[in-house]
Amino acid sequence: MTNLLLLQLLNGLQFGVLLFLIAAGLTLVFGIMDFVNLAHGVIYMIGAYLVVTFAGLTGSYGLGLLLTLPATLLIGLVLEFLIFRHLYDRSHLDQVLATFGLVMVITEAVEIIWGAAPLTVSMPEALSGSVPLIGPLRYPVFRLAIIAAGLLTALGLWLVITRTRIGMRLRAGASNRAMLSALGVDVRRLFTVIFAFGAMLAGFAGAMVAPILAVDTGMGESVLILAFVVIVIGGIGSIKGAFAGALLVGVVDTVGRVFGPILLKAVMDPSAAAQAGRTLAPMLVYILMALILAIRPAGLFGQKT
Amino acid sequence: MSPRLRNIAAIVIFGGFALLPLLAGMLGESFLIVIATRILAFAIAALALDLILGYGGMVSFGHAAYLGIGAYAVAILQRAGITDLGLHLLAAIVAAAPFALVTGAISLRTRGVYFIMITLAFAQMAYFFFVSLSAYGGDDGVTLAARSTLLGEPLLENDRVLFYVTLGLLLAIYLLALRITQSRFGRVLTGTRENPVRMQAIGYSPFRFQLTAYVISGCLAAVAGVMLANQTEFVSPALMNWHRSGELIVMVVLGGIGNLIGAVGGAVIALLLEEFLSRFSEHWPLFFGLILIGVVLASRDGVSGLIRRIGGAK
Numbered sequence: 001m002t003n004l005l006l007l008q009l010l011n012g013l014q015f016g017v018l019l020f021l022i023a024a025g026l027t028l029v030f031g032i033m034d035f036v037n038l039a040h041g042v043i044y045m046i047g048a049y050l051v052v053t054f055a056g057l058t059g060s061y062g063l064g065l066l067l068t069l070p071a072t073l074l075i076g077l078v079l080e081f082l083i084f085r086h087l088y089d090r091s092h093l094d095q096v097l098a099t100f101g102l103v104m105v106i107t108e109a110v111e112i113i114w115g116a117a118p119l120t121v122s123m124p125e126a127l128s129g130s131v132p133l134i135g136p137l138r139y140p141v142f143r144l145a146i147i148a149a150g151l152l153t154a155l156g157l158w159l160v161i162t163r164t165r166i167g168m169r170l171r172a173g174a175s176n177r178a179m180l181s182a183l184g185v186d187v188r189r190l191f192t193v194i195f196a197f198g199a200m201l202a203g204f205a206g207a208m209v210a211p212i213l214a215v216d217t218g219m220g221e222s223v224l225i226l227a228f229v230v231i232v233i234g235g236i237g238s239i240k241g242a243f244a245g246a247l248l249v250g251v252v253d254t255v256g257r258v259f260g261p262i263l264l265k266a267v268m269d270p271s272a273a274a275q276a277g278r279t280l281a282p283m284l285v286y287i288l289m290a291l292i293l294a295i296r297p298a299g300l301f302g303q304k305t
Numbered sequence: 306m307s308p309r310l311r312n313i314a315a316i317v318i319f320g321g322f323a324l325l326p327l328l329a330g331m332l333g334e335s336f337l338i339v340i341a342t343r344i345l346a347f348a349i350a351a352l353a354l355d356l357i358l359g360y361g362g363m364v365s366f367g368h369a370a371y372l373g374i375g376a377y378a379v380a381i382l383q384r385a386g387i388t389d390l391g392l393h394l395l396a397a398i399v400a401a402a403p404f405a406l407v408t409g410a411i412s413l414r415t416r417g418v419y420f421i422m423i424t425l426a427f428a429q430m431a432y433f434f435f436v437s438l439s440a441y442g443g444d445d446g447v448t449l450a451a452r453s454t455l456l457g458e459p460l461l462e463n464d465r466v467l468f469y470v471t472l473g474l475l476l477a478i479y480l481l482a483l484r485i486t487q488s489r490f491g492r493v494l495t496g497t498r499e500n501p502v503r504m505q506a507i508g509y510s511p512f513r514f515q516l517t518a519y520v521i522s523g524c525l526a527a528v529a530g531v532m533l534a535n536q537t538e539f540v541s542p543a544l545m546n547w548h549r550s551g552e553l554i555v556m557v558v559l560g561g562i563g564n565l566i567g568a569v570g571g572a573v574i575a576l577l578l579e580e581f582l583s584r585f586s587e588h589w590p591l592f593f594g595l596i597l598i599g600v601v602l603a604s605r606d607g608v609s610g611l612i613r614r615i616g617g618a619k
Contacts, residue, residue, distance in 0.1 A: 030418060034418065036418050036422075038551075083598065083602070086602050087602075090601075092364060093358075093364055093554070093558065093562075094601050096364065096421060096551070096554065097555060097558060097597060097601050098597065098598050098601040098602065100551040100555070100594075101595070101596075101597030101598040102594060102598060103548075103551075103594070104590040104593055104594030104597070105590075105591050105595055105598070108588045108594070109591060111588065112588055112591075221547065225426060225429045228422040228426055229422075229426050231422070232419060232422055232423060232426070236419070275439070278437045278439070279437040279438065281437075282430075282434075282436070282437060283430045283433055286426055286427060286429065286430035287430075289423070289426060290408075290427075293414060293415065293423065294411055294414070297414040297415050297419075
């Protein structure tokens with residue numbers, strides 16, 4: 001039981017860091033430009049598709065990953081230039097509609113380019129084994145690598161945000177954009193940088209999970225909505241909140257799916273517990289979100305509502 | 306849109322629908338009635354959404370959940386041997402109300418982007434709930450044994466009867482919504498949209514009005530779900546996919562926010578466009594999306610502004 005819990009905690013952590021990579025870009029865009037971007041999830045999906053293609057071309061997952069990063073950065077820049085730039089001072093409703101349209105366009109375009117069947121990419125040889133944890137328990141190296149990469153990215157982001165000039169502007173922008181603008185900072189250019197960088201982080205996340213998931217056109221949606229939940233829980237515009245929220249959601253979702261039914265069995269008869277567990281587990285993170293919002297409407301680290 | 310113009314639009318739209326089966330009969334294209342019934346059902350949902358989006362300023366991105374609740378009310382009651390349409394509608398409303406009350410109360414603690422995202426998240430929660438209902442087919446959904454009965458008779462099996470019943474419901478809901486928006490309640494709601502603080506200052510509790518409107522809207526959208534289930538005779542979680550919520554918003558905005566009849570017109574435009582595009586290509590969402598982006602970008606004050614300009618009014 002302890003082993004299973006440890007295993008699920010690690011899986012939850014892995015899922016959490018992934019969600020963080022997606023939520024980080026999303027929350028900064030929200031926080032600074034007050035911009036609803038529904039198309040963030042499809043960039044994660046594009047990252048996964050690109051790594052499949054690049055890994056196929058170069059014959060190496062690592063090289064594929066290296067090519068995916070600048071590619072998604074570029075896609076972010078192009079989208080910002082063509083579409084998002086024109087929507088900053090529009091209503092949320094317009095932003096929702098335009099980015100919703102973009103989701104439709106990109107999803108179909110991906111299906112035209114790569115086909116409707118799910119794709120797979122093989123794991124790099126060096127990371128395909130597993131390492132012993134405690135006792136008979138082993139854990140896949142690749143998942144550990146995802147956790148490490150995610151945590152390192154989080155650390156890097158934290159350093160950039162707390163220690164550098166651009167980070168200072170980011171924080172200032174997230175709390176008061178008008179003031180930052182009045183101080184002579186080109187907020188639009190700052191936003192272009194954040195947007196492209198956020199797209200790259202999402203693409204990075206997609207590229208990293210590609211070897212352990214089936215790559216298909218639906219993969220961006222569930223992740224996008226969970227990223228929203230993460231941001232709502234953490235508080236819009238807060239990277240710290242996104243990190244805490246992501247880990248919380250990742251662990252609750254993963255552990256809840258396994259341990260929910262086990263806990264329910266203690267109080268109900270097994271077949272009812274199994275059904276109730278299956279029903280409740282996917283709803284758990286939303287219930288968590290509801291509870292946190294009921295107590296703190298602005299999220300855990302949120303400043304504004 | 307002025308009340309006069311709105312009444313004319315309503316007469317044209319409802320009159321057009323009422324005559325449609327005649328036209329379909331003359332052309333011998335009976336599938337028109339099937340498509341039109343689907344449009345009417347979505348028009349009910351769009352109307353419900355416009356009530357809170359247009360008048361309350363609440364951008365709910367989760368209204369597809371109520372479609373699903375309504376549709377599953379039909380599936381679940383039928384399995385239990387209850388086949389009457391009236392009871393199906395009642396059950397849909399009774400099921401939608403508490404869901405709307407609880408999720409609405411939590412969502413309304415927040416504003417703006419938060420509200421959009423939270424309604425989306427709650428709808429997703431409902432989606433996963435129905436996906437996990439393995440007794441009703443889970444992901445694959447469930448095919449209905451038959452359509453709902455009317456007064457104990459299988460009258461709705463006739464496409465025309467189903468069409469006219471749906472049209473009747475839409476008309477009744479339109480009149481009800483019109484009445485709501487013109488009442489004191491509706492004016493408080495609109496006032497809250499414009500300035501909640503001021504409404505509070507003159508002694509109203511914006512939260513209660515908004516929540517009531519949210520619950521009414523959810524219940525009306527559930528009615529749309531009942532009719533959709535009857536039209537397709539198939540119920541699945543795909544009905545409450547978040548794309549569907551997005552499409553409902555598109556319908557409302559296409560038709561012009563906050564005049565009710567616009568939502569009906571928007572549903573007609575959006576679904577006809579879908580129907581039209583899907584004839585050309587299986588990848589029709591690509592073109593639908595491009596049109597959507599184009600319309601939003603082309604018009605400074607959004608889609609409704611473009612419509613207004615094309616319409617020539619103010």
